[in-house]
Amino acid sequence: MSGSSASLQPPADAVKPVRHPDAPAPGELLGAHYGACFGCGSEQPHGLHLQARAGEGVSITAEFTVQPAHQGAPGLAHGGVLATALDETLGSLNWLLRTIAVTGRLETDFVRPVPVGATLYLEAEVTAVAGRKIYSTATGRLDGPDGPVAVRADALFVEVKVDHFVEHGREAEIKAAMSDPDQTRRARAFEVNP
Numbered sequence: 247m248s249g250s251s252a253s254l255q256p257p258a259d260a261v262k263p264v265r266h267p268d269a270p271a272p273g274e275l276l277g278a279h280y281g282a283c284f285g286c287g288s289e290q291p292h293g294l295h296l297q298a299r300a301g302e303g304v305s306i307t308a309e310f311t312v313q314p315a316h317q318g319a320p321g322l323a324h325g326g327v328l329a330t331a332l333d334e335t336l337g338s339l340n341w342l343l344r345t346i347a348v349t350g351r352l353e354t355d356f357v358r359p360v361p362v363g364a365t366l367y368l369e370a371e372v373t374a375v376a377g378r379k380i381y382s383t384a385t386g387r388l389d390g391p392d393g394p395v396a397v398r399a400d401a402l403f404v405e406v407k408v409d410h411f412v413e414h415g416r417e418a419e420i421k422a423a424m425s426d427p428d429q430t431r432r433a434r435a436f437e438v439n440p
């Protein structure tokens with residue numbers, strides 16, 4: 247099965263995404279946007295520790311190695327964990343646009359089982375932007391960047407203001423993020439199209 251639902255088809259007035267002039271250069275590691283992020287943070291012992299790298303245009307590559315803590319069936323990655331890897335990779339794309347956005351919809355195809363110990367080689371790109379809506383797509387491959395596709399996703403991210411996190415997040419974490427000494431992480435969290 248593949249083919250995303252109608253709500254993931256960009257509308258007729260959608261435009262091509264524009265890479266922000268200050269986006270990290272192709273090949274540059276993005277680093278974690280937040281230390282406690284389950285997808286990319288270093289402070290989560292069982293997190294994915296996904297490492298994303300800027301690509302050409304509005305694209306990203308990322309790697310994630312499946313740990314024993316990520317199992318669903320014995321010896322195999324949990325589907326929700328794989329969806330997280332896709333979500334994190336897709337979410338990282340928005341930094342190349344310098345837009346803060348959250349996942350509105352994520353549609354996933356699980357094509358092949360992914361064993362514990364395997365590295366998932368992910369690539370993602372923004373395909374279109376329509377107002378606050380950002381359309382993107384991702385694949386995850388086994389055995390190398392050109393290996394067989396194991397997972398695929400199409401997504402719609404919706405641009406939000408930083409108030410989204412301030413209103414809905416927990417105060418202690420918000421305060422800690424706001425005083426993060428890492429300038430890049432702070433910028434990723436709080437700059438919108440500067």
Ligand SMILES: CCCCCCCC/C=C\CCCCCCCC(=O)SCCNC(=O)CCNC(=O)[C@H](O)C(C)(C)COP(=O)(O)OP(=O)(O)OC[C@H]1O[C@@H](n2cnc3c(N)ncnc32)[C@H](O)[C@@H]1OP(=O)(O)O
Nearest residue numbers: 253279333334337338348349350351404411420423434435
């Ligand atoms: C102080 C700390 C700050 C920290 C900052 C961090 C920065 C991060 C930096 C780097 C991140 C890198 C990595 C992250 C990766 C992980 C990403 C995630 O997992 S995010 C968590 C999961 N997602 C949610 O929790 C969203 C929950 N949902 C909502 O909050 C709302 O529903 C929201 C914002 C998505 C939309 O609500 P509305 O009221 O703002 O807007 P409406 O009018 O409903 O939607 C706008 C347009 O989008 C469409 N839309 C919205 N949801 C849709 C859906 N599910 N399917 C299809 N279309 C949808 C609507 O139909 C509408 O379209 P029309 O303008 O009318 O054409």
